[in-house]
Amino acid sequence: MPFVKISVTRDGVTKEQKQQLIKGVTQLLKDVLNKDFHLTHVVINEVDTDNWGMAGEQVTEILLSKMK
Template structure:
């Protein structure tokens, strides 16, 4: 029974999260031959001020426009 935990910064739509859940489940079935009915996908959304990269919060990096290499936003 696979249990996949995905951490993302807040901002994804419900539709995007549904696509992630479906896509991750499909990959587990395709690559590892797992049963989709016992595959669990959990999405945790983290506030950008609580996610750090290279010693800076994502919120601060986005405010400074320094996320071109790490984020689309």
């Protein structure tokens, strides 16, 4: 029954990394709560950096200012 939604910025997460996240979270729910593998769903929500804000700033701008 568990449903896990992982929201991250869209910045080149690979198919392999997504698979590692899915496997890792499913294993964690088995280890901690003894949830049957077959019941766990994981969704990865990639968010454009223009659409994510922290501390009042767009992540796009935060990343740009770090590059300077």
